[in-house]
Amino acid sequence: MSEIERVKAAAREHRARTIIGAGGGKVLDTARAAADGLRLPVVNCPTVASSDAPCSALSVIYTDEGVFQEYRIYGKNPDLILVDTHVIAQSPPRLLVAGMGDALATWFEAKTCVEGNVKNMRGGASTESALALAELCYRTLLNDGADARRALEMKVVTPALERLVEANTLLSGLGFESSGLAAAHAVHNGLTAAAATHPYFHGEKVAYGALVQLVLEGKPRPLLSEVMEFSSEVGLPVTLGQIGLGELAAEELTRIATRATAQGETIHNEPFEVSPEMVADAIRAADAAGRAWRRKDR
Numbered sequence: 001m002s003e004i005e006r007v008k009a010a011a012r013e014h015r016a017r018t019i020i021g022a023g024g025g026k027v028l029d030t031a032r033a034a035a036d037g038l039r040l041p042v043v044n045c046p047t048v049a050s051s052d053a054p055c056s057a058l059s060v061i062y063t064d065e066g067v068f069q070e071y072r073i074y075g076k077n078p079d080l081i082l083v084d085t086h087v088i089a090q091s092p093p094r095l096l097v098a099g100m101g102d103a104l105a106t107w108f109e110a111k112t113c114v115e116g117n118v119k120n121m122r123g124g125a126s127t128e129s130a131l132a133l134a135e136l137c138y139r140t141l142l143n144d145g146a147d148a149r150r151a152l153e154m155k156v157v158t159p160a161l162e163r164l165v166e167a168n169t170l171l172s173g174l175g176f177e178s179s180g181l182a183a184a185h186a187v188h189n190g191l192t193a194a195a196a197t198h199p200y201f202h203g204e205k206v207a208y209g210a211l212v213q214l215v216l217e218g219k220p221r222p223l224l225s226e227v228m229e230f231s232s233e234v235g236l237p238v239t240l241g242q243i244g245l246g247e248l249a250a251e252e253l254t255r256i257a258t259r260a261t262a263q264g265e266t267i268h269n270e271p272f273e274v275s276p277e278m279v280a281d282a283i284r285a286a287d288a289a290g291r292a293w294r295r296k297d298r
């Protein structure tokens with residue numbers, strides 16, 4: 001909130017006619033919030049493909065300490081989203097991979113919302129086309145994720161990178177906003193209550209949240225394996241230790257699970273009632289599955 005107010009004051013001082021956000025997710029979220037407050041057009045230029053923030057009409061607000069606070073929903077999406085893949089190719093591979101983590105959850109969360117017939121992020125109904133885009137997002141990750149990561153390591157632009165950037169930025173953005181979020185993002189929000197996870201990116205925690213959602217929903221083993229294989233290949237976390245929670249005390253886990261199931265959280269879009277205990281169990285079970293997977297991997 002303090003950063004949004006600072007940008008608004010600077011824009012007023014310069015009599016700005018347009019707000020242009022260039023950078024990562026928090027920068028773009030701040031630009032959108034400032035533009036909404038001042039009723040100005042907003043242009044988003046992501047310099048990393050680290051989340052699905054660029055296309056959305058909402059901002060995720062964190063406290064100055066980095067704890068999730070709220071979603072702020074706006075009346076319109078950005079006026080222009082400009083992505084130059086030559087710029088993305090210069091960004092750290094870990095950020096692109098984090099974007100894959102955010103995009104990994106999109107299809108699973110969208111499908112859960114549509115099957116449960118719940119409202120999307122705008123309070124409306126999902127559409128077949130939104131769901132198809134969310135599925136295309138997941139398929140693109142599986143097909144192009146690893147190659148796109150290698151392209152970034154070489155700082156080159158390839159068709160795989162172009163498609164992957166589209167998935168991380170556009171498909172994931174349209175998918176989550178038009179179909180909805182479920183357990184994966186709520187678990188992410190819960191994880192932000194543990195300070196040890198703060199050095200890890202939004203998408204890295206969402207990727208772990210996606211795994212927790214699949215466990216919570218009792219999804220079949222082959223799907224879990226597919227997700228863990230993809231995550232391991234591109235470098236997304238499948239265990240608690242990979243997001244700073246190798247030693248997770250019971251009280252900390254309770255705090256995470258309680259935050260994940262707070263009133264108004266998207267975890268309540270799941271088609272069954274979700275208690276903090278169920279989330280805590282799924283967080284532990286996903287970690288056990290991930291550790292077993294990594295042992296086999298080696």
Ligand SMILES: [Zn+2]
Pocket residue numbers: 051052102185202206
């Ligand atoms: Zn996200």
